[in-house]
Amino acid sequence: MTLFQLFILALVQGITEFLPISSSGHLILVPALTGWADQGQIIDVSVHIGTLLAVLLYFRQDTKGLFLAGAASIGVGPAKRATEGTLYHKLFWALIIGTIPMVIVGGMMVATGLNDHMRTAEVIAATSIIFGIALYYADKLGTVEKKLDRMAIKPALLIGLAQIFALIPGASRAGVTMTAARQLGFSRPEAARFSMLLSIPAIIASGAATALSVAGTIPTEMLINAAIGAAFSCAAALVSIHFLMRWLQRASMGIFVVYRLLLGVGLFTLIGMGIL
Numbered sequence: 512m513t514l515f516q517l518f519i520l521a522l523v524q525g526i527t528e529f530l531p532i533s534s535s536g537h538l539i540l541v542p543a544l545t546g547w548a549d550q551g552q553i554i555d556v557s558v559h560i561g562t563l564l565a566v567l568l569y570f571r572q573d574t575k576g577l578f579l580a581g582a583a584s585i586g587v588g589p590a591k592r593a594t595e596g597t598l599y600h601k602l603f604w605a606l607i608i609g610t611i612p613m614v615i616v617g618g619m620m621v622a623t624g625l626n627d628h629m630r631t632a633e634v635i636a637a638t639s640i641i642f643g644i645a646l647y648y649a650d651k652l653g654t655v656e657k658k659l660d661r662m663a664i665k666p667a668l669l670i671g672l673a674q675i676f677a678l679i680p681g682a683s684r685a686g687v688t689m690t691a692a693r694q695l696g697f698s699r700p701e702a703a704r705f706s707m708l709l710s711i712p713a714i715i716a717s718g719a720a721t722a723l724s725v726a727g728t729i730p731t732e733m734l735i736n737a738a739i740g741a742a743f744s745c746a747a748a749l750v751s752i753h754f755l756m757r758w759l760q761r762a763s764m765g766i767f768v769v770y771r772l773l774l775g776v777g778l779f780t781l782i783g784m785g786i787l
Contacts, residue, residue: 512550512736520550521740524558525747529566529707530755531646531686531767532774536635539680540778543632543787556721557737561744563714566707568745569752573708577603598660602708605662609671610712616675621720629680632787636778638681643771646690650764653693659701666695674709684713686771689764699759707752 523541527534538558542549567574576599584603620626673691677684685706692702758766781787 512548512554514739516547516550517554517736517740518743520554521558521561521743522747525562525565525744525749526751528559528562528744528748529685529703529710529752531683531689531764532770533635533639533681533683533686534562535677536639536681536683539630539635540632552721553733553737554740556718557740558744559714559718561741561746562748563711563718564741564745565748565752566710569749570704570708573599573602573704574711577606577708601662602659602705605664605667605705606709606712608664609667609674609709610716612668612671613674613678613713614716617678617717618720620678626678631680632778632782634679635681636775636782638679638683638775639771639778640775642676642682642686642690643768643775646686646693646764646771647768649690649694650699650768654696655698657695657697657701659697659705661697662705666692666697669695670705670709674713684710686767693764699764700756703755703759 520538520541523537524534527537538550538555541547580597580599580603584600617626670688670691673687674684676682676687685703688706688709689699689702692705693699697705778787
């Protein structure tokens with residue numbers, strides 16, 4: 512893999528991971544459209560680690576608060592009683608609850624090999640359109656009142672159940688979680704904020720599973736490429752997160768809905784022409 516190819520893959524991952532347009536779908540499409548060899552699991556994991564670092568840095572106050580609240584909840588650090596009822600104590604458990612459904616279903620899909628059968632342009636085209644329409648209606652009809660201090664077990668679980676759809680390429684983890692959060696009445700910036708915080712355990716879980724499956728089989732050159740890819744994707748993701756949070760302060764999700772619809776229609780056109 513050349514440095515240019517690595518840069519493009521990292522750029523695609525960094526830009527699309529937190530926007531509601533599906534990073535996994537775009538990573539599958541890059542080799543399909545360019546004729547490049549599939550980048551493989553190691554590069555996929557490395558660019559995801561880069562985006563994980565980006566969200567930890569951008570939301571460093573939130574991640575610090577979540578870390579301290581989580582440590583206190585399991586008896587490490589400050590007294591548990593001091594954090595109970597605080598925003599970060601509630602958010603910590605909301606993230607845990609919201610992650611469990613995806614871990615269970617994702618593990619079952621990996622074990623059965625079902626995930627490999629869905630990595631097609633047809634699936635990505637269909638999910639881009641279907642979940643784009645769902646995002647449009649949730650964003651249009653959802654209220655703009657709730658802040659994350661209203662996040663409780665029930666909405667966290669419902670958002671977590673919606674996150675299962677992200678296992679389908681093209682659905683978008685960010686997209687389905689923002690759709691669910693908007694449907695539940697959370698404001699656009701708060702829906703995006705929770706979605707990105709929810710990505711932390713999701714990326715850690717998927718990255719750890721992949722790392723364990725390939726442990727001891729990674730050549731040194733691949734590790735260097737992985738580190739470069741992580742750095743590129745981290746930088747791109749920081750810019751993408753900043754853009755998204757600023758955009759949602761003053762505008763709707765409409766721009767992302769339009770992009771998803773155009774992507775889906777474009778892919779179906781290329782499929783019909785025999786290009787994909």
